[in-house]
Amino acid sequence: MATSDGFPASFYGEPGVLGMLSNGISAFLVLLQNFNTATTGNAPVGVENILAGVHLILIGGICQLVAGLLSFRKYDHLSGTAFIGYAALWGSYGATRIYIGVLGETPITTFMPQQMMNNMSMSTNMISNISLNATNENPVCHLRMSINESAIAGLVPYILLSFILAFCSATVNYIMPFVFGAITATLVFEAVGLVASSWALVVSGVLEFLILMFAIYGSAALLVKGLTQRLVLKGFGTPLFNVLLLGTPNSASAQSIGQEKKKNTKYAEPMALGFFCDTVAPFIFAFYSFGYMKAFGLGAIWVSITTVAQLFSSYYAHLRQDCYHTTKFGLHATYWLIKAWDEFVVSVLVVEDSKVVSGREIMVGNWFFVMASVVLCVGSLNTDVLELIHNMLFVLLTVSTIPQIPLQGYYIFFGVACSLFTAASLYGTFARLINSIAEKSLIPVGPQPISADQLKKALKCCRTKQGDQEALPQTDQASDALFYLSNGVAALSALHVSSSSTNPAFLHLTVPWVLISGAIIQAYVSRLQVTGAGRFGSVIPSTYVAVWATWTWFRFAGNLLQFSTVTAYGFTAGAIALLVINAFLMLIAAYKNLVLLFLTVVMEVVLVCFLLSTLQRLPHELEIAMLALLSTMCIYGALASLVNCIFSQRLLPMGPPLIKEELKQDSAPEPPCPVTYSRLTSGLLKIAGILEEGGVCGIPTDTVYALAASCKNPKAIEKIYNIKDRPAEKPICICISNVEQLVAATPPFSPLLWEFMRNVYPGGISCIVSKGDWLFKLGVGPAYDRVGTKDSIMIRVPDHTVTGHLCDITGPLAITSANPSGEPDSTHHTMVLNRLGHKLQGVLCDGESNEVVASTVVNCLKIDEGTITIVREGCVPAVKVRQIFERVKSTVV
Numbered sequence: 001m002a003t004s005d006g007f008p009a010s011f012y013g014e015p016g017v018l019g020m021l022s023n024g025i026s027a028f029l030v031l032l033q034n035f036n037t038a039t040t041g042n043a044p045v046g047v048e049n050i051l052a053g054v055h056l057i058l059i060g061g062i063c064q065l066v067a068g069l070l071s072f073r074k075y076d077h078l079s080g081t082a083f084i085g086y087a088a089l090w091g092s093y094g095a096t097r098i099y100i101g102v103l104g105e106t107p108i109t110t111f112m113p114q115q116m117m118n119n120m121s122m123s124t125n126m127i128s129n130i131s132l133n134a135t136n137e138n139p140v141c142h143l144r145m146s147i148n149e150s151a152i153a154g155l156v157p158y159i160l161l162s163f164i165l166a167f168c169s170a171t172v173n174y175i176m177p178f179v180f181g182a183i184t185a186t187l188v189f190e191a192v193g194l195v196a197s198s199w200a201l202v203v204s205g206v207l208e209f210l211i212l213m214f215a216i217y218g219s220a221a222l223l224v225k226g227l228t229q230r231l232v233l234k235g236f237g238t239p240l241f242n243v244l245l246l247g248t249p250n251s252a253s254a255q256s257i258g259q260e261k262k263k264n265t266k267y268a269e270p271m272a273l274g275f276f277c278d279t280v281a282p283f284i285f286a287f288y289s290f291g292y293m294k295a296f297g298l299g300a301i302w303v304s305i306t307t308v309a310q311l312f313s314s315y316y317a318h319l320r321q322d323c324y325h326t327t328k329f330g331l332h333a334t335y336w337l338i339k340a341w342d343e344f345v346v347s348v349l350v351v352e353d354s355k356v357v358s359g360r361e362i363m364v365g366n367w368f369f370v371m372a373s374v375v376l377c378v379g380s381l382n383t384d385v386l387e388l389i390h391n392m393l394f395v396l397l398t399v400s401t402i403p404q405i406p407l408q409g410y411y412i413f414f415g416v417a418c419s420l421f422t423a424a425s426l427y428g429t430f431a432r433l434i435n436s437i438a439e440k441s442l443i444p445v446g447p448q449p450i451s452a453d454q455l456k457k458a459l460k461c462c463r464t465k466q467g468d469q470e471a472l473p474q475t476d477q478a479s480d481a482l483f484y485l486s487n488g489v490a491a492l493s494a495l496h497v498s499s500s501s502t503n504p505a506f507l508h509l510t511v512p513w514v515l516i517s518g519a520i521i522q523a524y525v526s527r528l529q530v531t532g533a534g535r536f537g538s539v540i541p542s543t544y545v546a547v548w549a550t551w552t553w554f555r556f557a558g559n560l561l562q563f564s565t566v567t568a569y570g571f572t573a574g575a576i577a578l579l580v581i582n583a584f585l586m587l588i589a590a591y592k593n594l595v596l597l598f599l600t601v602v603m604e605v606v607l608v609c610f611l612l613s614t615l616q617r618l619p620h621e622l623e624i625a626m627l628a629l630l631s632t633m634c635i636y637g638a639l640a641s642l643v644n645c646i647f648s649q650r651l652l653p654m655g656p657p658l659i660k661e662e663l664k665q666d667s668a669p670e671p672p673c674p675v676t677y678s679r680l681t682s683g684l685l686k687i688a689g690i691l692e693e694g695g696v697c698g699i700p701t702d703t704v705y706a707l708a709a710s711c712k713n714p715k716a717i718e719k720i721y722n723i724k725d726r727p728a729e730k731p732i733c734i735c736i737s738n739v740e741q742l743v744a745a746t747p748p749f750s751p752l753l754w755e756f757m758r759n760v761y762p763g764g765i766s767c768i769v770s771k772g773d774w775l776f777k778l779g780v781g782p783a784y785d786r787v788g789t790k791d792s793i794m795i796r797v798p799d800h801t802v803t804g805h806l807c808d809i810t811g812p813l814a815i816t817s818a819n820p821s822g823e824p825d826s827t828h829h830t831m832v833l834n835r836l837g838h839k840l841q842g843v844l845c846d847g848e849s850n851e852v853v854a855s856t857v858v859n860c861l862k863i864d865e866g867t868i869t870i871v872r873e874g875c876v877p878a879v880k881v882r883q884i885f886e887r888v889k890s891t892v893v
Contacts, residue, residue, distance in 0.1 A: 060090025385446020594655025
């Protein structure tokens with residue numbers, strides 16, 4: 001929310017400023033190169049391309065990524081998806097420029113020395129494209145053509161997705177559609193310009209100039225809005241058309257399809273971004289599989305950058321406590337990243353066709369992805385048909401790459417599967433975006449395949465007696481399944497080194513599988529578990545990052561570089577250290593569950609095998625058995641973690657903790673004031689009693705924590721001003737449990753105001769209305785002069801069960817945010833206790849708040865004249881408030 005802090009606060013409050021400027025400047029950089037190429041006839045080479053690529057990555061990639069992350073924090077589905085998606089686009093395009101620039105500066109023999117060409121010649125696809133032995137053809141031109149083909153393969157899916165973003169943004173305002181539409185047209189002519197004459201680059205340059213103009217105006221409009229909190233320049237707040245015109249709102253609400261809205265709504269829904277990335281990556285693979293790309297070097301870079309964007313969708317799903325999408329998008333990102341570099345190794349570095357076939361036959365790591373995709377299908381039975389179909393197509397995709405498929409039909413099968421998956425992902429992107437913007441099921445996604453009760457009954461036979469009624473602790477749940485999956489892929493892929501460690505081609509194929517899943521993705525899992533508030537944090541995944549990275553380096557580089565005995569002994573010392581550390585991890589796992597404990601025990605045996613391999617005394621049969629056992633345990637652990645987290649119950653047994661911790665009440669510090677817990681009825685009644693006796697308490701709401709005082713005690717309301725050091729001229733609002741309380745008080749509200757309130761209550765919006773005697777009927781009583789101003793009063797109806805019950809017991813409450821005046825809002829009960837606990841008579845503890853900012857304040861005093869004013873933009877975007885008002889106004893009229 002923009003404040004008096006000025007420019008930085010405006011960028012934070014309106015991240016669209018940064019996002020659109022990044023698009024405009026990036027387009028301008030490409031424009032300069034296009035016009036230079038069109039006028040001189042010479043494409044930019046060398047340093048010029050490298051500098052342009054760096055600028056595109058820094059401005060269009062990183063800056064726009066920041067804008068997308070801030071947009072997700074503002075609960076803006078469309079902008080978050082668009083900015084992070086375009087960050088991947090410009091980052092990939094920048095990487096392409098750098099790739100071409102380095103190629104222009106360096107002789108091709110530098111990339112492929114004669115010794116490497118002798119020892120590791122290129123695959124059939126690559127050889128057919130770049131014949132280094134040909135004397136009558138220029139190999140650099142062939143490689144440049146291959147790069148253009150790769151760039152086209154990356155641009156085409158972005159054209160389709162950009163068109164969807166332009167269409168969806170037309171339901172929000174009428175500036176972003178022109179920006180995104182111009183980007184769509186630009187990408188079309190950029191793709192044409194890679195294979196056609198310079199006229200396409202001229203057209204593309206004109207369109208890029210339009211992007212710049214639209215972006216400058218849109219950024220100015222948003223910047224002024226952020227500074228003044230008013231829509232001075234037109235373009236935002238009024239959509240080109242109403243999103244509801246796309247279809248009839250589905251009467252089957254989210255609850256009827258079994259997927260209730262998440263309690264945590266601080267962040268926008270990242271599903272559209274995940275589908276976005278699932279459109280780009282398989283399209284590039286399909287292009288390659290059907291032979292339109294002869295090399296996959298640049299394709300691997302495009303897919304890798306897209307994978308980073310998909311990891312952000314997984315990360316924001318984790319922040320929303322959505323374990324299903326955290327696991328799904330994390331697994332998909334792992335798969336795309338591994339397959340990208342696997343294909344790069346196959347197409348460039350593998351020696352002979354016979355060894356390629358051999359490597360394909362023994363590489364069974366894909367079987368783990370098949371099993372993991374089936375696990376996702378089970379998890380999606382509680383969502384909707386679109387998710388189930390999408391996961392079933394992912395099963396088909398993983399099956400298409402199993403090693404038993406003959407190499408002759410391998411790429412055809414894989415290409416068809418990628419094409420089907422791309423089509424489903426494209427539809428999913430559109431459906432999730434529109435439905436998120438409208439908050440209704442306008443684009444059909446299908447009903448829930450199996451009801452939650454039926455699914456629970458199906459799993460009932462697996463329940464443990466102790467766990468039937470036991471709720472899961474809210475610690476690291478959303479990342480547990482991904483932890484097991486990353487270790488399972490690494491373990492099953494590492495098994496190949498033991499079974500065939502003498503094949504150099506095989507060693508090249510193994511590196512992406514073990515290193516990416518076991519080290520890179522597990523490092524991401526480690527980051528998730530840091531935010532999960534678990535007691536031991538990310539100790540186990542962080543250690544296993546080191547385990548798999550060290551294992552890969554020794555088993556791959558050791559065989560390839562022929563480490564000396566002294567170097568091998570250095571790895572021996574490291575293996576001993578990892579053995580000791582893992583022994584402590586076994587102790588940690590004993591505090592959690594038996595599955596994790598068994599996993600760490602098996603890992604201890606795997607580390608013993610690693611130690612023996614450094615001493616050249618490895619029994620390969622033992623290592624193969626332990627790695628296979630580890631991967632099997634990981635599949636079960638992923639399934640159980642995912643199902644248990646979705647239902648927040650122990651439906652599949654993970655086993656009790658071997659060591660149960662006894663809480664010591666004596667060691668807990670004494671709280672500065674009485675505290676109770678929202679899950680206990682006795683705690684709620686205790687706080688209600690304190691409020692009715694004239695006390696001031698900290699309570700949770702649907703936004704941030706608030707200080708509350710009963711309207712029956714005017715002196716308690718005066719205490720709030722002293723507790724917060726709040727200026728006397730700032731009014732305090734009242735909180736009630738539901739709109740029906742207002743109806744009973746019979747205020748003289750117009751039909752338009754009543755309808756508006758019924759559409760925004762309960763929720764994170766506060767309405768300022770005229771005061772009157774009806775407040776006495778509401779129960780405000782003696783506090784009439786202590787709340788609101790002389791003529792107006794602000795009313796809150798929180799969408800929070802605990803606060804609603806509390807108001808039902810006490811009557812209307814006077815509330816204001818629970819923070820010292822001028823300081824940030826309190827988003828956890830510990831913040832209230834630490835900052836104001838010594839001044840309060842009680843705190844109702846409810847953990848982390850649902851939002852990071854307070855409610856949006858709307859002035860409704862002139863609503864009968866057809867206008868409302870956004871006094872303060874909070875958790876609900878001003879654009880959304882105006883959309884609701886316009887819809888209500890048209891309905892009432």
